[in-house]
Amino acid sequence: MPTTADINKSLPIICIMGPTASGKTALAMGLQDHLPVDIISVDSALVYKDMDIGTAKPTFEELQQYPHQLIDMIDAADSYSASDFCSDALKAIRHSHINHRIPVLVGGTMMYFKSLIEGISPLPAANAKVREEIEAEVADKGWEVLHKELETIDPISAARIHKNDPQRLSRALEVYRLTGKSLTELTEVKGERLQGNVLQFALTPKNRSILHDRIELRFNQMIAQGFEQEVVKLKERHDLHIDLPSMRCVGYRQMWQYLDGDYDHKEMIYRGICATRQLAKRQLTWLRSWQGATNLTMENENNLQQIISIVNKV
Numbered sequence: 001m002p003t004t005a006d007i008n009k010s011l012p013i014i015c016i017m018g019p020t021a022s023g024k025t026a027l028a029m030g031l032q033d034h035l036p037v038d039i040i041s042v043d044s045a046l047v048y049k050d051m052d053i054g055t056a057k058p059t060f061e062e063l064q065q066y067p068h069q070l071i072d073m074i075d076a077a078d079s080y081s082a083s084d085f086c087s088d089a090l091k092a093i094r095h096s097h098i099n100h101r102i103p104v105l106v107g108g109t110m111m112y113f114k115s116l117i118e119g120i121s122p123l124p125a126a127n128a129k130v131r132e133e134i135e136a137e138v139a140d141k142g143w144e145v146l147h148k149e150l151e152t153i154d155p156i157s158a159a160r161i162h163k164n165d166p167q168r169l170s171r172a173l174e175v176y177r178l179t180g181k182s183l184t185e186l187t188e189v190k191g192e193r194l195q196g197n198v199l200q201f202a203l204t205p206k207n208r209s210i211l212h213d214r215i216e217l218r219f220n221q222m223i224a225q226g227f228e229q230e231v232v233k234l235k236e237r238h239d240l241h242i243d244l245p246s247m248r249c250v251g252y253r254q255m256w257q258y259l260d261g262d263y264d265h266k267e268m269i270y271r272g273i274c275a276t277r278q279l280a281k282r283q284l285t286w287l288r289s290w291q292g293a294t295n296l297t298m299e300n301e302n303n304l305q306q307i308i309s310i311v312n313k314v
Contacts, residue, residue: 011101015104022108048076054252086116219272
């Protein structure tokens, strides 16, 4: 695996971050029209194959003209962690620098950005055997008993993780059983941070209502483009279910539940738009406390020129 020591310190690394539907991808594509850049996706939904419409993945034609790295990486039945992203992103950055090109990391998965820029905790990979043991204990004792076990070994995590959050509760117990150390202990240790000339840009709305209108418009466009048929095909697979990380992506869960008959088409659209707006709110919460980024207003038509100007001064 490449490390930050492999990164060319003389070439910049551009990060464009912001909420969903803020125009990040269009900005990155615009940069490629003016600078020798490679676009690297920072999006936990775009890594999945066969999930194109609901993730607002760039079209085939756009990808032909503006290739993106770190999309269509894995099957929808698989998982992809922040650690996986950091490993893949470092390889992509190093490859860009070897070819004397500028990597442009663009997306809205703020945990990926944070892990890459600040360093990631050395957590162990998932272990199928340990997870099976935990599932067997759950079947016998229930989650409440396992939550009390977590309170004993890691009270800080137990206070943060609800007993009805099986995914995070299972992971906290798994980490302890694999390492003998609590999740809290391990997350306090950070790996090597990304070094080099990292130029960060945060694209945020001046008027939140404009972003909300964009989200609603885009969701309705997804419906018109065949989002329902995309989820029908995924649902036909026997290895996919609603609780997988891929199906927890905004829009997919709501469409899946609609297809299950939980609510009607109009309610599905309403819930999908609301879920997307809530995602945007969480992304903006991250950005409000983010340090080191140049703020760009998404309504400003001069954002591209401003980034180019800053890059040219490096």
